Amino acid sequence: MIRLLIVGTGGFLGSVSRYILSGLVHRLITQAVFPYGTLTVNVLGCLAIGFLSGLAESRQLFSPEMRLLMFIGFLGGFTTFSTFGYEIVSFARDGQLMASLANLMLHLVLGLGAVWTGLALSRAI
Helix, strand or coil, X not given: CHHXXXXXXXXXXXXXXXXXXXXXXXXXXXXXXXXXXXXXXXXXXXXXXXXXXXXXXXXXXXXXXXXXXXXXXXXHHHCCHHHHHHHHHHHHHCCCHHHHHHHHHHHHHHHHHHHHHHHHHHHHC
């Protein structure tokens, strides 16, 4: 039960941070027709997961609870794109290039296909 609370707390903080940062970017770039707030959050999330996972792997800095809070909770709530990027890079770094490419393509094709299907279903009912 404590692990769920740790992940939930991190997820709450990450989601609130995403909302605040994305809104701030949209207020700063008032004439934008591109989702710069989302781009900013995704890139910062990827930078954070790369940096923190590097520290975790090389220096063993994080306890299991802190990893749950930061990686699963906070960064998961901030952006799942960071996890997506980390997993693709991890496969490639470990020499599993086909798994890396498969992960990338499956997420893109199935994810975008699911969005399209969901929109089509919503229009059909």
